[in-house]
Each structure stands twice: as structure tokens, then as C-alpha cells.
Amino acid sequence: MSKIVFKVGDDISTDVIYPGRFMATVLPTETPQFAFADYTEFNTQLKNKAFPPNSIILGGANFGCGSSREQAASTLKGHELIIIAKGFSRIFIQNAINLGLRTIICPEIEGELNDEIEIKDNKLTNKRTKKTYDIVPLPKARQAIVDAGGLIEYTRRRVLEKHAR
């Protein structure tokens, strides 16, 4: 069971998730401090480790639109958050998969702050409303990267295969 700890609307851009002024900070070990930096209260809660791993950010449509900055995925991955949204922008979800940030596409999802969500068998259930929603599965090609534990590991295997030939 995971709790919704932050809820945002449609078209949340990577400028909101990870403001441009922090872009000189690139390492995944250093980016988590600037997650949603302009939402001071949420940012402070994250930094104070107020939420257990697998807590949920609930987004609307087109989550992660805008810049290709990978910091927007690594900053959320650093807090072990799960992002559930009605939809994601292409580059953001690709970055998330590559880095192992858990993203769930669920076009019908409805929920409020502090709702408990059960994630099971390609379905989400909101425990408060007792409503169940279908998850849109990732394409097989993307799933292969998730299964490998991220793109670094996936590419490392490919490099080793190539070298062995």
C-alpha cells in the first residue's frame, strides 16, 4: 500500500520538477535536494525524509513535459517516489525508465492527498473510494530496460556481448 503525498495538475513541466537554475547540479546523488524546489513545503518534507519509500506523487496529463533534463527523473528517483499520472511526456517517461524511477500510466485515476493506493496486477485501487483503475502497461521494449534494472545495466550487457564477439 502506498500513500499519495503530493498531488499536481496537468502539464507539470520539468522546470517545475527541477528548476533550470539548479541544472549545473547533474549527479543523481546530488539532484534529490532540488525536487520541486519552488514548492518549498513539499521540498522540505522530502529533504526531511517525511515520506517512506514508494510514496506516490499523483499527476495529471502530460507529466514531465518540456526539457529533456534527466535531473527531473533522478531527483524523484532519489526519494524513491512512485509517479502515477494520467499520461507522461515522451522524454520524461523514457528517462524515468532508464533510471529506474517507477512511473505508472493510469488515464482514469482519481485520488486525493493521503489516499492509500494499492498497486496490484496491472490495476490500481483507491482504498478510500474503493474504485479500481487499469494501468496502461509499458511497451515490451521498455519493459526489457526495467527488467534489466535500468539502462546502464542494459547497455553494459550489450557492450559485453559486443566485446565477446
Add this chain to the structure above:
Amino acid sequence: MGMTIVQKILARASGKKSVDIGDVLEPRVDIAMSHENGALVINQFNEIYQGTGIPAKVWDPSRIVIILDHRVPAETSKTATNQKKIREFIAAQGIPNFHDIRGDEGGICHQILPENGYIRPGYVVVGTDSHTTSHGALGAFSFGIGATEMASVWSLGTALNVEVPGTIKVDVSGRFPRKVGAKDLILHLIGMISAEGANFKVIEFHGKTISKMTTSGRLVLCNMSVEAGATSGIVPADEETVRYLREVAGVKGKIDIVTPDSSARYDEVIEIDVSKLTPQVACPHTVDNVKSVKEIEGVKLNQIVIGSCTNGRLDDLETAAKIVKGHKIAKNIRMLIFPATWRIYREALKKGILTTLVDAGAVIINPGCGCCLGVHQGALGDGEVALATTNRNFKGRMGNPKGEVYLCSPATAAASALTGVITDPTKGE
């Protein structure tokens, strides 16, 4: 069934005769571009090789292009150290195509690539920047990726798991009214289909208006296609493309042109007649919040920005200079100009364009991404409002979540600089 231009390009780059929408491919990459975030790519690239006993060498140094543009000259020691790390990597790997912070070769990546002949029709181009969509203007399939994905490209020379995208065909007809152009067209289109209207899709531009449009205008259309979520914007190469490649980019030798089949299948066809199009503005804080300038005339401004990879080319600066020539910009307004590259800067200098702008009260900033993404130069104060020819108006974009950014064409920006409020440049035409 015929193929779209992107199907054809991807088939060729994957060694296949034909591909279907949704096929998963691993196309070879012709050009792999990075800027300052190359520092993160280097980190991830080294990580891939960690513990393998294999030396970390990029697949083909001649296909990698690195341009420093996002924070130039460095605004902090942290940035300067990242830039230093990039220079060291470039030297160690023998990467020949590097555009450092220099007046003879520097500028914004999305203008450096076309202007220096790195892009050819039919190429597969990837860049660690979302506006890599720009290079579709020369008939390439060009898209943005993240840093780890680029590290993978540097290792393997291919883009992994590329799904052949569906395509929206945009057919444009009619002649633009005076002082209305490519920027107004793309803002109008984004407003029409929304910020996610082309998510995971490609926008292919066609029609008589596009045939007559210069490469500069086509770059605007493809650059901002990503603001509708598009994987790429693309204009099939034609005579104008060849002219640009020969005359501007200095390309010699054969130019191979890829065009879509007339029987290609499109997800959607959108027809736009521009003959009655009016100047458009994207209002805060989303790029699809588009209105006609007429609807919001009079909004008070603090800063005008003309430049960026979207609208920092010579014709953009010339348009602005013509409008402000012999006048002064309004009191209490700042007008910042940042040409897209130093080549454009030098041409504008020679033609007297920069002098005209400065005489009117503008400030010229060195080529680079500048205030567009709010990390360097020209941040907004609390409650301040900017009107910019850049590409994004998200909350916080210009360095301050308490500021507001409106997006428009160079003509609208220049006309508004004179009045200090959002102004229709076609008034009195």
C-alpha cells in the same frame, strides 16, 4: 501502403526495406549532440564500462558534436568545472567536433548544427536537449533524449528501442500577412492541438506556404513542435534545403533527399490557411495557452527578450531592428537581445543591426541560451512580466516562479518594446 518520411528514414537506418508504425527498431545514429549536460553523459558513460574491463571509448568520435551554450561564459564555479570536465573528455576521446565559448565558432547548439553542415536530409539525429526537434527543418529525423540514453548511444552507436512514431500531417497554405510568420503559425498550431496533442508523434509540415518558407522559418516550426509533445517536427527536404546546405552550411558533395510517399498513412491531417492569421501569443504558464495579440493588448511588460534557438537568427534580429529603428524603447523596460550564434552576431554587427538595436536602448547578450531557461542572465524580479521570442513560458522558466513569461514573434516583441505593453505589430498595416 506508403511510408511517412520518418518511416523511410528509420527503415534505412535499421537496414530494413520497410517498417510499420509501432515497430521497435535500433537505428544507427548519424549525429549525437550534447551541450553542458555532456558532463552527466560522461558520468553515465563511464558507469556503463565500470567493472567490465573494457576501455570506455565512444563508438565514433566524428559523429559526436558538443557545443557549450547553456551557461556561457560560466555563471558559477560548478558550471566552469563541468565545462572543464567536458573539454578533458573531448581531448581524451579525440572528438573533433567541439564548439567552445568562442566568438569564431560558438553559439546555441540548435543553430550551430544546421549552420555548420552537421545535419543532412535523411539523418537520424539525437541530442540531449528537447529542442533537438529543430533539425527536422532539414529533413532529418531528429529527437531529444536523456543523458543516460546518450551514454548508451556513445557506447553502441545506435538508439535503443525506438518505436516508429505515427505522424500528424500539417498542410499549410496561403500567404502570411505582413509582420506575421512562422512563430505565429507554430503558436497557433500548438494552441489548436494542445501541449500533448502530438505526444509520441511526429509533425510533418507540407504545403505551398512551407515550400516558400526559408530554412530559418522551418527551424522555428520544428524547434517548437516539441511544445505540442512531438518526438520531432520535420519538413521534407526540397530546393530550399539544398540551397541552405550549399550556401549557408557550405556542404559539398552529394545531398541525398528522403521524401514521404504520397500514399503514406497519417494519424491526422490538419489544414491551416495563414492568409488571415494574426500575431499570436502564448500566455503564462503553458505554451498551449495561445491567444491572438489583439485579445491581450495592453498587458504591462518589464522585459523583452529577442533571441534563443527559436528566434535568434539574422532575419529575426533584422525584423526587430526595422521596427525600433529611429525610436527608443519605452521607459522602465529592458530589451535583451541574444543572437543564436556568433556567426549571426558578426553578420548582424556588419549590417548595423546591432547598432540600431543598441541605439534604441537594447542590450546585446553573447550568444547562448541566456535567460530562456532562467539559469544565466536576465532573470525576472518578483511579479515581473516578460515578452519573449523564446520557446517556453512554464512557471519559473525565466529564473523566478513569481514572474510571468509570454511568448511571441520578433515583430510582436519589438513593437511591444516601444510601447512597454503587449502591442500588435500589424496595427496600421
